[in-house]
Amino acid sequence: xxxxxxxxxxxxxxxxxxxxxxxxxxxxxxxxxxxxxxxxxxxxxxxxxxxxxxxxxxxxxxxxxxxxxxxxxxxxxxxxxxxxxxxxxxxxxxxxxxxxxxxxxxxxxxxxxxxxxxxxxxxxxxxxxxxxxxxxxxxxxxxxxxxxxxxxxxxxxxxxxxxxxxxxxxxxxxxxxxxxxxxxxxxxxxxxxxxxxxxxxxxxxxxxxxxxxxxxxxxxxxxxxxxxxxxxxxxxxxxxxxxxxxxxxxxxxxxxxxxxxxxxxxxxxxxxxxxxxxxxxxxxxxxxxxxxxxxxxxxxxxxxxxxxxxxxxxxxxxxxxxxxxxxxxxxxxxxxxxxxxxxxxxxxxxxxxxxxxxxxxxxxxxxxxxxxxxxxxxxxxxxxxxxxxxxxxxxxxxxxxxxxxxxxxxxxxxxxxxxxxxxxxxxxxxxxxxxxxxxx
Amino acid sequence: xxxxxxxxxxxxxxxxxxxxxxxxxxxxxxxxxxxxxxxxxxxxxxxxxxxxxxxxxxxxxxxxxxxxxxxxxxxxxxxxxxxxxxxxxxxxxxxxxxxxxxxxxxxxxxxxxxxxxxxxxxxxxxxxxxxxxxxxxxxxxxxxxxxxxxxxxxxxxxxxxxxxxxxxxxxxxxxxxxxxxxxxxxxxxxxxxxxxxxxxxxxxxxxxxxxxxxxxxxxxxxxxxxxxxxxxxxxxxxxxxxxxxxxxxxxxxxxxxxxxxxxxxxxxxxxxxxxxxxxxxxxxxxxxxxxxxxxxxxxxxxxxxxxxxxxxxxxxxxxxxxxxxxxxxxxxxxxxxxxxxxxxxxxxxxxxxxxxxxxxxxxxxxxxxxxxxxxxxxxxxxxxxxxxxxxxxxxxxxxxxxxxxxxxxxxxxxxxxxxxxxxxxxxxxxxxxxxxxxxxxxxxxxxxxxxxx
Numbered sequence: 029x030x031x032x033x034x035x036x037x038x039x040x041x042x043x044x045x046x047x048x049x050x051x052x053x054x055x056x057x058x059x060x061x062x063x064x065x066x067x068x069x070x071x072x073x074x075x076x077x078x079x080x081x082x083x084x085x086x087x088x089x090x091x092x093x094x095x096x097x098x099x100x101x102x103x104x105x106x107x108x109x110x111x112x113x114x115x116x117x118x119x120x121x122x123x124x125x126x127x128x129x130x131x132x133x134x135x136x137x138x139x140x141x142x143x144x145x146x147x148x149x150x151x152x153x154x155x156x157x158x159x160x161x162x163x164x165x166x167x168x169x170x171x172x173x174x175x176x177x178x179x180x181x182x183x184x185x186x187x188x189x190x191x192x193x194x195x196x197x198x199x200x201x202x203x204x205x206x207x208x209x210x211x212x213x214x215x216x217x218x219x220x221x222x223x224x225x226x227x228x229x230x231x232x233x234x235x236x237x238x239x240x241x242x243x244x245x246x247x248x249x250x251x252x253x254x255x256x257x258x259x260x261x262x263x264x265x266x267x268x269x270x271x272x273x274x275x276x277x278x279x280x281x282x283x284x285x286x287x288x289x290x291x292x293x294x295x296x297x298x299x300x301x302x303x304x305x306x307x308x309x310x311x312x313x314x315x316x317x318x319x320x321x322x323x324x325x326x327x328x329x330x331x332x333x334x335x336x337x338x339x340x341x342x343x344x345x346x347x348x349x350x351x352x353x354x355x356x357x358x359x360x361x362x363x364x365x366x367x368x369x370x371x372x373x374x375x376x377x378x379x380x381x382x383x384x385x386x387x388x389x390x391x392x393x394x395x396x397x398x399x400x401x402x403x404x405x406x407x408x409x410x411x412x413x414x415x416x417x418x419x420x421x422x423x424x425x426x427x428x429x430x431x432x433x434x435x436x437x438x439x440x441x442x443x444x445x446x447x448x449x450x451x452x453x454x455x456x457x458x459x460x461x462x463x464x465x466x467x468x
Numbered sequence: 469x470x471x472x473x474x475x476x477x478x479x480x481x482x483x484x485x486x487x488x489x490x491x492x493x494x495x496x497x498x499x500x501x502x503x504x505x506x507x508x509x510x511x512x513x514x515x516x517x518x519x520x521x522x523x524x525x526x527x528x529x530x531x532x533x534x535x536x537x538x539x540x541x542x543x544x545x546x547x548x549x550x551x552x553x554x555x556x557x558x559x560x561x562x563x564x565x566x567x568x569x570x571x572x573x574x575x576x577x578x579x580x581x582x583x584x585x586x587x588x589x590x591x592x593x594x595x596x597x598x599x600x601x602x603x604x605x606x607x608x609x610x611x612x613x614x615x616x617x618x619x620x621x622x623x624x625x626x627x628x629x630x631x632x633x634x635x636x637x638x639x640x641x642x643x644x645x646x647x648x649x650x651x652x653x654x655x656x657x658x659x660x661x662x663x664x665x666x667x668x669x670x671x672x673x674x675x676x677x678x679x680x681x682x683x684x685x686x687x688x689x690x691x692x693x694x695x696x697x698x699x700x701x702x703x704x705x706x707x708x709x710x711x712x713x714x715x716x717x718x719x720x721x722x723x724x725x726x727x728x729x730x731x732x733x734x735x736x737x738x739x740x741x742x743x744x745x746x747x748x749x750x751x752x753x754x755x756x757x758x759x760x761x762x763x764x765x766x767x768x769x770x771x772x773x774x775x776x777x778x779x780x781x782x783x784x785x786x787x788x789x790x791x792x793x794x795x796x797x798x799x800x801x802x803x804x805x806x807x808x809x810x811x812x813x814x815x816x817x818x819x820x821x822x823x824x825x826x827x828x829x830x831x832x833x834x835x836x837x838x839x840x841x842x843x844x845x846x847x848x849x850x851x852x853x854x855x856x857x858x859x860x861x862x863x864x865x866x867x868x869x870x871x872x873x874x875x876x877x878x879x880x881x882x883x884x885x886x887x888x889x890x891x892x893x894x895x896x897x898x899x900x901x902x903x904x905x906x907x908x909x910x911x912x913x914x915x916x917x918x919x920x921x
Contacts, residue, residue, distance in 0.1 A: 140860070171796075
């Protein structure tokens with residue numbers, strides 16, 4: 029009897045689904061949302077603060093201000109002068125950085141649990157007390173200019189990527205380069221940065237994430253201690269005009285002497301979480317099957333049969349506006365028919381994507397969840413991006429259910445949308461061969 | 469009178485306000501009074517010897533339902549490939565991804581994905597490396613599959629020809645970005661004709677000729693027990709881990725008599741090598757003599773380098789060239805402490821107009837550092853960081869297996885984790901200044917791209 033019971037128990041453990049992240053949340057009176065992911069394996073913690081503002085919120089002509097402000101946040105407050113933010117984090121063994129995307133501006137610190145209050149005090153301080161000197165502003169603008177030169181201008185792929193993005197999104201704010209253009213960077217003023225800060229940096233427009241060796245009660249106490257007195261600015265913004273309604277196909281081709289191998293891609297504007305949650309999860313599963321794993325349809329049917337050198341797909345639904353889906357190919361020969369390939373691959377893959385394959389794909393994703401419980405830095409990023417998009421903790425923890433609920437019918441709809449209704453751009457980056465190509 | 473009074477009170481308020489607003493935050497007090505106290509990571513690294521005599525290091529952690537195992541074979545990396553079969557170790561690593569005799573590519577990868585298992589192989593200069601991660605409740609099937617991949621690999625001709633095509637393209641695309649072109653040249657300049665200088669370009673010809681037999685021979689002759697290093701972490705006991713390790717790794721041949729490579733003669737002659745190419749920014753990489761990991765100078769230089777340009781935005785070089793002058797998005801140095809190639813490597817990227825100013829500041833700062841050394845405050849800041857960041861290395865249990873592996877490669881000793889903070893604490897200002905004088909006085913060897921007169 030005991031044996032049977034043990035057997036049942038152990039089977040139960042085997043098939044029991046692990047929790048997704050085990051996240052919990054609460055709000056402060058000023059609107060600050062706090063999400064906590066306890067993970068007690070090691071005495072460390074990742075703190076992130078997600079401001080729900082990014083490149084898409086920039087006023088016209090002020091391109092790059094969200095990103096420049098992110099840099100300026102390390103340049104001093106009324107209480108923490110000049111660059112001493114970095115020195116204080118360093119003295120407490122912390123690692124700190126920030127990034128700006130089209131949708132969000134995110135600051136983070138990774139440190140020993142005993143030093144968490146240092147990071148809390150610093151983030152709370154710069155949420156309300158930013159104070160930048162004219163000199164620091166000018167220097168930081170020069171640094172951002174060099175950053176753009178390094179990341180974009182010095183890479184043929186990044187330069188082409190900007191052209192493709194601009195073509196696909198046209199006048200939509202997602203067309204903008206996150207750094208701003210060179211001219212924009214040079215024309216930004218300190219007042220522009222202050223205006224942007226005053227408008228959007230407020231507890232009611234932010235999510236604080238704490239992932240690591242902490243429990244919910246301590247997190248509550250500490251979040252209150254440092255953030256509760258910050259006044260909300262009642263950020264009441266008009267969302268940018270995100271949606272592309274016309275169904276248009278664009279084509280971009282660039283020849284470049286630096287490029288030695290043809291690269292082809294097609295990128296589509298597709299629905300995201302807030303617009304159509306069923307189709308978002310459906311497309312997520314299809315993309316995983318179609319081109320995202322080492323065992324994908326494209327890999328097995330095109331790469332391993334020597335038809336192309338590489339082929340993959342990528343779905344990016346984590347946006348406040350619309351998401352994007354792309355297919356990328358490195359062809360074997362110059363006269364590869366990309367149009368035909370895209371249509372045939374999508375159609376054939378969908379035909380083979382049976383209920384059984386769909387269930388397998390679900391199982392693969394669900395099986396991988398156990399890995400989320402390892403590294404608190406990963407957990408912080410995942411929970412932060414969902415929370416910033418407006419998911420509550422129940423919805424985030426319910427991730428598995430969204431996956432399970434996907435129906436074959438939703439997948440078919442999502443792929444049909446890609447093939448028939450989605451605005452898209454076809455991009456070809458090609459070698460340009462001519463004499464003396466290295467000295468021009 | 470009331471007017472005056474209220475005037476005074478306003479004044480007082482303003483003054484108070486100013487004082488209040490200008491008051492700084494006492495971070496040390498915050499830490500001292502924090503409800504969150506210091507803790508030590510309490511899982512101990514153990515050295516285990518299996519019944520069949522294989523040694524490995526383990527950190528057991530039951531708080532997670534995952535297991536990670538990393539292994540490396542010394543003298544089986546790219547620098548150890550024969551001259552006429554360069555690239556063999558790289559291609560062999562990729563060939564193992566095809567699956568087993570029983571499980572073809574599709575079945576093999578399907579199995580891995582459905583069980584949440586990851587298995588992968590790679591080759592660096594010195595080592596042939598592999599890893600497996602698995603949920604602990606799937607460990608039997610997972611280790612069984614690792615066994616099959618290593619001892620009954622599929623090794624198909626078609627798969628080999630696909631890998632060769634892919635390799636040929638990577639040769640073509642090696643120089644597409646200025647950064648990758650610079651990296652190739654830098655390697656050649658520093659290592660000369662030594663096998664460390666090998667790149668996909670030098671391997672191209674021999675990779676084209678590789679056969680399945682070459683790969684079989686490599687797997688059999690070069691992956692041997694006495695060159696093996698293993699690290700295990702996660703939800704597994706020593707008994708279980710030993711059982712799996714004996715089941716798999718005891719099947720490798722005991723030993724081979726491959727000699728250790730001779731160290732390269734590092735070219736650190738302070739000359740500049742230019743790559744002519746029109747780019748938006750000049751990129752520069754430079755190198756100086758460094759130290760081996762077990763050298764007595766290691767900790768002093770580790771801290772000296774941290775102060776000079778290793779710490780990110782707070783380093784001397786960053787403060788002057790980035791934070792003050794805005795010349796570049798980043799300037800850095802780091803240590804390579806390999807047994808055979810101890811180096812200090814540095815780099816920066818900036819528009820051509822800023823280059824000469826940058827070089828001027830760099831050599832000025834190096835001279836100043838070599839002559840006057842660091843300040844007390846700088847040493848304290850460096851030590852504070854290095855000591856307080858100690859626990860960050862334990863963030864991912866799976867990553868611990870790799871860390872145990874690296875510790876063995878560097879011969880750090882099992883007690884390194886307990887002793888590391890004492891090593892840091894014992895470094896004096898005099899030690900740091902001696903290291904600064906010894907290693908930062910030289911002029912660097914530099915390779916740069918994009919500076920066209």
